Amino acid sequence: MLAAACIAGCGAPPDGKVHLRYMAWGNVQQLALEQRIVDEFNRLNPDVKVKLFKVPGSAYRNKMVVMFASRTAPDVVRVDHYDFPQLAERDYFMDLEAIIAKDPEYKLNDFYPLSVEECRVKGRLQGINVLFGGGIMFYNKKILAEEGLEDPYELWKRGEWTYDKVLEYAKKCTKFDRSGRPTQFGINMPPMPFYIGVLQAFGGKLLSDDLQKSALNSPESVRAMQWISNLRWRHKCAPTPSQGANSAFGFETGKLALSFDYVGMSSRFRELITRFDWDICPMPMGPKGDSFFVKGNQLVMSRETKNPDAAWRFMKFVNGPIAERILYIQERRQSPTRMALAESEDFLKPKAKPFNMDAVALTVAKGKILPIGPRWPEVMQTLGPELDNLFAGREKDAATAMKRASDAVDKVLSEDPGL
Amino acid sequence: MKRSTAGFLFTLPWLIGFLIFTAGPMLTSLYLSFTKYDLSNMEWVGTRNYERLLTEEPLFWKSLQVTFTYAIFSVPLGIIGSLALAILLNQKVRGQRVFRTLFYLPSLVPAAASALLWQWIFNNDYGLLNYGLGMFGIGGAEWLSDEKYTLGAFVVMSLWGIGGGRMVIFLAGLQGISESYYEAAKIDGASPWKQFRFITVPQLSPVIFFNLILGFIGAFQVFTQAYIMTGGGPNNSTLFYALSLFRNAFEYFKLGKASAMAWLLFLILMVITAIQFWSSKRWVHYEAEAK
Numbered sequence: 019m020l021a022a023a024c025i026a027g028c029g030a031p032p033d034g035k036v037h038l039r040y041m042a043w044g045n046v047q048q049l050a051l052e053q054r055i056v057d058e059f060n061r062l063n064p065d066v067k068v069k070l071f072k073v074p075g076s077a078y079r080n081k082m083v084v085m086f087a088s089r090t091a092p093d094v095v096r097v098d099h100y101d102f103p104q105l106a107e108r109d110y111f112m113d114l115e116a117i118i119a120k121d122p123e124y125k126l127n128d129f130y131p132l133s134v135e136e137c138r139v140k141g142r143l144q145g146i147n148v149l150f151g152g153g154i155m156f157y158n159k160k161i162l163a164e165e166g167l168e169d170p171y172e173l174w175k176r177g178e179w180t181y182d183k184v185l186e187y188a189k190k191c192t193k194f195d196r197s198g199r200p201t202q203f204g205i206n207m208p209p210m211p212f213y214i215g216v217l218q219a220f221g222g223k224l225l226s227d228d229l230q231k232s233a234l235n236s237p238e239s240v241r242a243m244q245w246i247s248n249l250r251w252r253h254k255c256a257p258t259p260s261q262g263a264n265s266a267f268g269f270e271t272g273k274l275a276l277s278f279d280y281v282g283m284s285s286r287f288r289e290l291i292t293r294f295d296w297d298i299c300p301m302p303m304g305p306k307g308d309s310f311f312v313k314g315n316q317l318v319m320s321r322e323t324k325n326p327d328a329a330w331r332f333m334k335f336v337n338g339p340i341a342e343r344i345l346y347i348q349e350r351r352q353s354p355t356r357m358a359l360a361e362s363e364d365f366l367k368p369k370a371k372p373f374n375m376d377a378v379a380l381t382v383a384k385g386k387i388l389p390i391g392p393r394w395p396e397v398m399q400t401l402g403p404e405l406d407n408l409f410a411g412r413e414k415d416a417a418t419a420m421k422r423a424s425d426a427v428d429k430v431l432s433e434d435p436g437l
Numbered sequence: 438m439k440r441s442t443a444g445f446l447f448t449l450p451w452l453i454g455f456l457i458f459t460a461g462p463m464l465t466s467l468y469l470s471f472t473k474y475d476l477s478n479m480e481w482v483g484t485r486n487y488e489r490l491l492t493e494e495p496l497f498w499k500s501l502q503v504t505f506t507y508a509i510f511s512v513p514l515g516i517i518g519s520l521a522l523a524i525l526l527n528q529k530v531r532g533q534r535v536f537r538t539l540f541y542l543p544s545l546v547p548a549a550a551s552a553l554l555w556q557w558i559f560n561n562d563y564g565l566l567n568y569g570l571g572m573f574g575i576g577g578a579e580w581l582s583d584e585k586y587t588l589g590a591f592v593v594m595s596l597w598g599i600g601g602g603r604m605v606i607f608l609a610g611l612q613g614i615s616e617s618y619y620e621a622a623k624i625d626g627a628s629p630w631k632q633f634r635f636i637t638v639p640q641l642s643p644v645i646f647f648n649l650i651l652g653f654i655g656a657f658q659v660f661t662q663a664y665i666m667t668g669g670g671p672n673n674s675t676l677f678y679a680l681s682l683f684r685n686a687f688e689y690f691k692l693g694k695a696s697a698m699a700w701l702l703f704l705i706l707m708v709i710t711a712i713q714f715w716s717s718k719r720w721v722h723y724e725a726e727a728k
Binding site: 079080083084086087104107108109192199214258260266393395397400402403406407410412424434436437 | 471474475476477478480482486490491560561562563566581582583584626668669670672673684687688689690691693694723
């Protein structure tokens with residue numbers, strides 16, 4: 019009887035609601051926002067109860083992969099775009115095209131086209147975009163003023179924010195003490211995927227358009243990578259790995275003038291930075307164009323969900339106007355994916371730092387999608403040692419490093435993906 | 438009920454657990470090692486994964502070389518360190534229990550936390566190690582970013598655990614050696630070194646043997662530190678076997694290849710253990726044999 023009661027009880031929740039699980043990761047601020055959105059959805063949808071399933075960022079990918087492979091994934095999952103194509107290839111996610119077609123409230127042309135495009139794998143729309151945005155630069159106004167340097171945002175507006183200017187700024191803002199130890203750096207090394215933006219601005223590429231071959235060996239790519247390497251080893255205006263370890267020269271310390279980062283860092287900087295003024299500007303122009311790139315996270319519905327209708331209602335809510343206002347206009351975790359919101363006064367004219375939000379709007383409107391395909395982890399691991407060599411100064415010549423990197427990546431991509 | 442049936446029933450929960458959680462996955466992975474499995478499609482490929490690993494995969498051999506080198510240095514050093522520490526903590530001095538507790542404490546720190554701690558210690562510019570070396574006029578090294586030093590840094594870090602379980606086993610072994618041997622040796626005029634060489638070491642040889650086997654198995658399973666501290670870099674200089682296996686399985690979704698790697702690791706450890714058993718006849722002394 020007890021077993022029968024348990025089975026009956028387990029089958030239908032006693033509150034009569036549809037129960038959903040939503041899996042996400044993030045820092046303290048992001049998880050607090052996720053909870054706020056879940057609470058708001060639960061309040062407005064009394065027939066559904068969403069439970070936020072938080073997993074630490076360091077374990078997130080592994081947990082997610084195992085859950086999808088074992089068909090125990092939560093109903094709705096936030097997936098980093100780095101992992102999305104690889105998982106989407108395996109048909110773990112519901113195809114949303116048919117669901118959206120039946121929903122008159124949801125119109126794909128309300129969103130930035132690239133934010134929709136990024137969610138398409140094998141011709142199927144397998145997710146919707148959240149935390150969509152592009153790379154920008156933060157700058158420490160105090161350091162720049164001390165060096166008598168003009169505001170980069172003003173330079174950008176005049177079309178003078180170039181890689182040459184960035185280098186000039188970075189060199190002027192780097193300081194050493196009497197013993198030769200650095201006390202302040204001009205710039206951080208552009209991490210992945212920011213160096214893809216640099217490649218693009220110099221006319222180079224990471225991979226060919228079909229993602230089947232490396233494009234790092236071209237003269238333009240080599241020039242871009244050499245520019246990055248020189249920041250650290252020739253001009254010594256970017257911290258080495260050990261100097262920069264444990265965020266010793268993080269932007270929030272006030273010891274870094276220019277920083278490649280996402281606007282999502284703003285809420286953290288607003289909380290931590292009290293001693294200096296700061297703002298944002300777009301990434302610089304290069305000899306062959308801009309450095310704008312876009313990247314989001316995908317909100318996906320597990321193919322195994324028992325409640326696709328309720329799951330869709332929740333997903334729609336997370337990139338609906340209410341949640342996008344919380345996430346992107348109030349907290350500016352990234353850019354809204356809805357064009358109307360991203361172009362609204364509320365987003366472009368905020369009352370708190372950063373003020374130059376059109377840098378984000380411009381990046382999102384003009385940015386390119388990153389070359390992330392199903393074999394992205396292998397490409398990155400293969401590239402890693404050669405980039406290590408170049409960025410750690412063991413190999414000073416970018417042409418040599420990129421030749422080896424290209425050969426290694428081409429070899430991996432030519433092999434059978436499953437073996 | 439027969440005694441044997443009762444005994445079987447008592448062991449049944451463990452047997453069921455073993456079959457479901459150990460034997461089942463092992464047999465599954467053996468099967469998978471003969472397939473191409475990417476978490477969605479499975480295709481039988483015979484011995485292709487093994488052939489590929491042994492003949493076409495430079496990173497497989499690199500990871501083996503890294504792991505072997507690490508094991509060859511870290512296991513003997515760890516055993517010598519643990520034994521030395523156990524001998525010191527076996528001395529009848531005031532505060533003996535406090536010392537034992539203090540030396541055991543580091544082994545209670547989770548591997549991930551100690552990896553982060555060591556990351557600071559090895560920092561080129563602000564790390565304790567380079568600072569200490571600098572006090573003696575010795576220039577520091579880029580411990581975790583220069584491939585010449587990374588593996589050495591991991592060996593040094595492995596000594597963090599010398600006060601752990603291995604030391605406790607040595608301590609128990611030392612306390613099991615009869616005082617009468619030492620008294621007889623002293624009467625015969627044996628120096629402390631000779632007492633150690635001809636009494637302590639032979640008497641402890643089964644314990645040393647046990648620790649040696651477990652040490653090698655443990656060294657081939659190093660994962661957390663490399664995953665957190667270096668990610669296998671720089672230039673794959675810390676690409677430990679377990680990390681390489683993990684990447685193939687959970688990052689590249691090459692479950693067949695990763696399973697083949699797991700079985701090759703099993704075979705390698707079997708061979709190493711067999712060699713140790715074979716050599717043990719020459720240097721391990723059991724009390725039962727003496728009788």
